[in-house]
Amino acid sequence: MTSLHDLHLKQGAVMGVYNHYSVPSAYHDPMVEYKAVRENVLLVDYSHMSIVSVVGDDAWALVNYLVSADVSIIRDEQGIYSLVLNEDGTIRGDVYVLCSSEGYYVMSENIPAAELVANLNTLLEKTDELDIQENPEIKDMREESWGAILLEGPYAWELMSEIHGFDIVGLPYYEYMNTDDELMVFRCGKHGEFAYMVMGHREKLLEQWQQLQQQGGKYMLQTGGLDYQKMVRIENPGWDESLWADYALNPVELQMQWAVQYDKEGFVGKEAVHAQSHGEGARKMIGMIAEGPCSAIEPGDSVLVSGQAVGRVVKAIFSPALQCFIALTLLESDYAWSDICGFDIQTRTGTVAAKTKSMPFIYNLSMMVNPTEHSFVDASKAKSAL
Numbered sequence: 548m549t550s551l552h553d554l555h556l557k558q559g560a561v562m563g564v565y566n567h568y569s570v571p572s573a574y575h576d577p578m579v580e581y582k583a584v585r586e587n588v589l590l591v592d593y594s595h596m597s598i599v600s601v602v603g604d605d606a607w608a609l610v611n612y613l614v615s616a617d618v619s620i621i622r623d624e625q626g627i628y629s630l631v632l633n634e635d636g637t638i639r640g641d642v643y644v645l646c647s648s649e650g651y652y653v654m655s656e657n658i659p660a661a662e663l664v665a666n667l668n669t670l671l672e673k674t675d676e677l678d679i680q681e682n683p684e685i686k687d688m689r690e691e692s693w694g695a696i697l698l699e700g701p702y703a704w705e706l707m708s709e710i711h712g713f714d715i716v717g718l719p720y721y722e723y724m725n726t727d728d729e730l731m732v733f734r735c736g737k738h739g740e741f742a743y744m745v746m747g748h749r750e751k752l753l754e755q756w757q758q759l760q761q762q763g764g765k766y767m768l769q770t771g772g773l774d775y776q777k778m779v780r781i782e783n784p785g786w787d788e789s790l791w792a793d794y795a796l797n798p799v800e801l802q803m804q805w806a807v808q809y810d811k812e813g814f815v816g817k818e819a820v821h822a823q824s825h826g827e828g829a830r831k832m833i834g835m836i837a838e839g840p841c842s843a844i845e846p847g848d849s850v851l852v853s854g855q856a857v858g859r860v861v862k863a864i865f866s867p868a869l870q871c872f873i874a875l876t877l878l879e880s881d882y883a884w885s886d887i888c889g890f891d892i893q894t895r896t897g898t899v900a901a902k903t904k905s906m907p908f909i910y911n912l913s914m915m916v917n918p919t920e921h922s923f924v925d926a927s928k929a930k931s932a933l
Contacts, residue, residue, distance in 0.1 A: 631655070636797045710755075710758060721734065729747055738782075765923075807824075858879055872899075
């Protein structure tokens with residue numbers, strides 16, 4: 548087997564295109580992969596993740612201007628989550644920025660590497676403004692045959708520690724470690740679960756993938772595609788291009804101001820988003836949960852108060868964890884408050900009583916698993932705090 552892509556085809560994965568790259572959409576029924584990520588361990592190919600290296604003494608100034616977070620607070624083997632904004636303050640995408648001894652890696656699952664490289668090169672025209680003395684070297688790591696895989700779930704830490712040692716257990720959120728086999732293991736995750744992204748040369752990733760499959764059986768590991776995110780990214784919402792593709796939204800509307808460092812000296816879109824942060828805005832994103840029985844809630848359904856439309860549904864699913872329909876909605880700002888009753892959702896079959904909900908919608912099993920006290924495979928330890 549020469550590549551992960553060949554392995555997926557041999558094992559019967561359903562392939563899809565994400566961020567201009569072909570990776571599995573699914574290996575199994577969606578509930579099999581959902582159950583694995585919420586209860587055990589799920590292994591997915593993340594080769595669609597753009598990885599761009601920015602190397603040089605002035606790499607910091609360039610990367611820090613591209614993103615909304617303050618990159619100055621991270622050091623070698625640390626990372627930070629951030630947004631990339633358009634000049635009008637709307638969100639173009641999200642990124643992880645990892646600091647290395649030589650510079651930075653900018654990683655995105657929704658902004659193509661070619662676009663990141665082009666944006667960084669455009670920003671180099673501001674060398675005087677950014678006080679860049681020597682242009683950093685910018686490189687798409689896919690050209691160096693790099694890729695990524697993701698191991699996610701309540702017991703991902705235990706399986707990963709079997710392969711890379713107990714240092715994995717103590718790896719803080721948004722930090723990474725370099726392994727003996729020249730890979731990088733980054734603790735991250737958007738879905739409230741333990742998650743580890745492994746990055747490096749594709750040949751090494753193929754070996755890692757096969758090793759995880761071989762040792763993952765006792766953890767009930769499942770191999771999956773990215774379709775499981777259609778459920779988990781509503782239960783644990785954040786930025787996802789597929790959720791908000793029909794809307795040009797800013798961090799204030801998405802209630803993601805925590806990802807913006809407003810007192811930074813400068814970054815793309817700062818002036819616009821700073822102005823937006825001082826106003827209420829016309830609408831905001833809020834979670835909503837059905838309080839009565841219904842057959843479906845769909846995008847575009849109106850949210851009503853006393854029969855008057857005050858917003859609409861953007862995405863909705865039946866949550867396996869909560870056993871009811873949940874929705875991400877855009878409401879008029881005056882109504883976008885958590886845990887408020889008195890709403891109705893107008894569906895195709897009638898109105899459904901609903902209330903707003905603080906997010907995330909669920910409290911993950913990973914939050915109740917302590918690596919120093921629990922184990923999936925050690926019968927002398929409890930599996931979790933439950």
